Amino acid sequence: MSKIIGGREAVPHSHPYIAYLWINTTEKTKKKCGGFLVHEDFVLTAAHCWRRSITVILGARDIDEQEMTQQVIPIRKAIPHPYFKRKSFNDIMLLQLEKKAKLNAEVSLLKLPSGHSQVTPGMVCSLAGWGCIDQNISTSKLHEVQLEIQKDKECLSHFKRPYDSTTKICVGNPKEKKYGLQGDSGSPLVSKNVAQGIVSYGKMEGTPPNIYTRISSFLCWIKTTMKLFKLQGQD
Template structure:
């Protein structure tokens, strides 16, 4: 079965889980060229997550998006995941590298996906810069998160949506999530007074602050009430570098 036909089957599957951007708007087509749509398949169901291209052959996402029984296909260069856009690149994942210390409390919720072949960089497919190890995204900064899926109660979309959200002080998430929030490896994001947030299915997508990926959508309350918890990328920069360095860029000697 051809990749685009497989994608159509997935989109029509009634058991597929949808993602949400709440309180946002449709993004300008291809204004987030680093975004990756992850189509995750098991023998019994399908799921979607977000991710982003950090090297021509590596996508960064959340570890909780994957289990060993799952296969993942990455779709780059998409705006409307339903349309057969000429800009799309559909690439299977060769190997998944969830952080070795990831656990069910979403600690260390980060994963690298090695692609079967390197992506072709174009105006619609590009890399997203990672923060330095000492980089700090501070409370009050307004950043952007994007994803595909529901945009309201029972309102779905196949087009990429975006929302601007504010980084919060750690105490906002400590009070809400108690012992499952760790400020050294996580970030608290989303003003509790505003109905603007990422939600289920946006997992793995980047929190972009001043053109740098500072966070990865991780978890929050089931109803999608902000703030929500994001993985702090700067805390994992050494692990990211070591993991990707283990594999030469495909196509190079």
């Protein structure tokens, strides 16, 4: 998904965990994604954002400006989930940074959920990203939107692809014109300062509901993978 529709410009650095993924691609269309810092040297994002060359930008408000708060860090390793299938299953990826981010007021970690933590229909969560703010109107400034969790049946009836409620979250009220799209892929769905979901996919026109990866289902993989690659980096 690459737009935030129906949102507003975010207060500068009110989402200090957010990461902009600068993706070098040979494709005609520019590829961009979001992500979020979960450890000093790891960013979590969507697996469908994978490309051979990715640079992470932290601490940004306006991505077109060279701000003093920005930390630009290449990635050492992109680690998509081993059972990822294009935009359908296990759409989650860790990016190991070449060096640790410097944590401060503009750059900080976002908490992962506990294993029993769940979002339920009717809950309102936040999403931030640098996607379009209206159809075909792009922005370089970080925007945010509030989105409502939906019942699983909304996504079961909305999509032809298989929908597994144990690994996915149905997000966005169909009656409201508020949603995220492609440039926001990989950005976190946040509830009470905890990451609960990752923007994954939706309809081409972007109308809600949309589907997010359920982070709590992948905690074991996230923690095991970070530990493994941190140890390898010490060799």
